[in-house]
Amino acid sequence: MFFRRRAKHAEPAVAAAPPPGPAEENARELMLSVMRAAPDVRYGAARALGLMDGLDGAAGPELERRLLERARDARQLATLAEALAR
Numbered sequence: 001m002f003f004r005r006r007a008k009h010a011e012p013a014v015a016a017a018p019p020p021g022p023a024e025e026n027a028r029e030l031m032l033s034v035m036r037a038a039p040d041v042r043y044g045a046a047r048a049l050g051l052m053d054g055l056d057g058a059a060g061p062e063l064e065r066r067l068l069e070r071a072r073d074a075r076q077l078a079t080l081a082e083a084l085a086r
Helices: 027-036 039-048 061-073 077-085
Strands: none
Touching: 027 061, 027 077, 039 061, 039 077, 061 077
């Protein structure tokens, strides 16, 4: 026979990441309220909170996604939404 059967290998166990800390309440609604603000206002408030540091190369949807991820991870979505409401 020209073809051999491959030995079945067990799938490597994927280490589960530790669960993140408690998320902000209504994170989805906070993200939507942040995204409703005009971009220049949103970026100014995020810059004042230090969320724009290191995002120089990002633009467009990538910038928006990373900005929201940083705010969520830093538990500052509510703070950012309040800054935009002023």
